[in-house]
Amino acid sequence: MIAIGLEGSANKLGVGIIEHASDGQVHVLSNIRDTYITPPGQGFLPRDTAAHHRAWVIPLIKRALKEANKTREDIDVICFTKGPGMGAPLVSVAIVARTLALLWDKPIVGVNHCVGHIEMGRQITGAQNPVVLYVSGGNTQVIAYAQRRYRIFGETLDIAVGNCLDRFARIINLSNDPSPGYNIEQEAKKGKKYIELPYTVKGMDVSFSGILSQAEAVVQQGLSTPERPDENKPTAQDLCFSLQETLFAMLVETTERAMAHIGSREVLIVGGVGSNMRLQEMMGQMAEQRDGKVFATDERP
Structure with a gap:
């Protein structure tokens, strides 16, 4: 076919x-x-x-x-x-x-966007029965398959992680080409200082709006720039680094809890944010400690 x-x-x-x-x-x-x-x-x-x-x-x-x-x-x-x-x-x-x-x-077939991401990821990576972290511009969910259904173990209570990254990129006037999240990832590699941001995990659910509000407040207070360096203020790169570390740590925590609940040793990361190498690295470190493995999709054609 x-x-x-x-x-x-x-x-x-x-x-x-x-x-x-x-x-x-x-x-x-x-x-x-x-x-x-x-x-x-x-x-x-x-x-x-x-x-x-x-x-x-x-x-x-x-x-x-x-x-x-x-x-x-x-x-x-x-x-x-x-x-x-x-x-x-x-x-x-x-x-x-x-x-x-x-x-x-x-014949025509309508496909559920979320299930499409998961099945595509399983097909590409060969993951058998993983805990799925679905992270994109519109969705943030921890999902597992049980009794012939995909079941949501945890999700965002407000905005999606991709939406959080996109909105932060707009706050610091970062380019949208090829994508805001990718450019934040590159800037984060240059960050040297961690800025504490709200870490909000409620059971299996997460919240990102407070992180975004706090990051925006830091920007409004002024950033250190090459033209106007200030040791007492963070750079945009520091904020990108801090935002990624905080967001991804929250996602790793809830994913690990789901793994423990269903007894899985596999994690499959799907969605646009799933191509972030830092997220894959952090998830890989967690999975390794549990004798597990991470499967992830990327932006290859």
């Missing part, structure tokens, strides 16, 4: 073609993406993101078919992200998927 999938739940638009071979192996034939990037200090609005997706989805479909060396006659099923995500971009891509299904006379 050959499936074409359309993903447009946020600012990244993707079109992929996969083949499920008779021997049970799954082959990625093409994976084309285009990201809507806004100027530094700005987020992406649903209306503008939807317009981007409408403008680029057909060219991406053509490129995906060409790269996979397939035609529409070869496609057996059309899949699309049904949700959760941003309403306007989701609708734009869903309309295209439905139109293709009618024009090509193919």
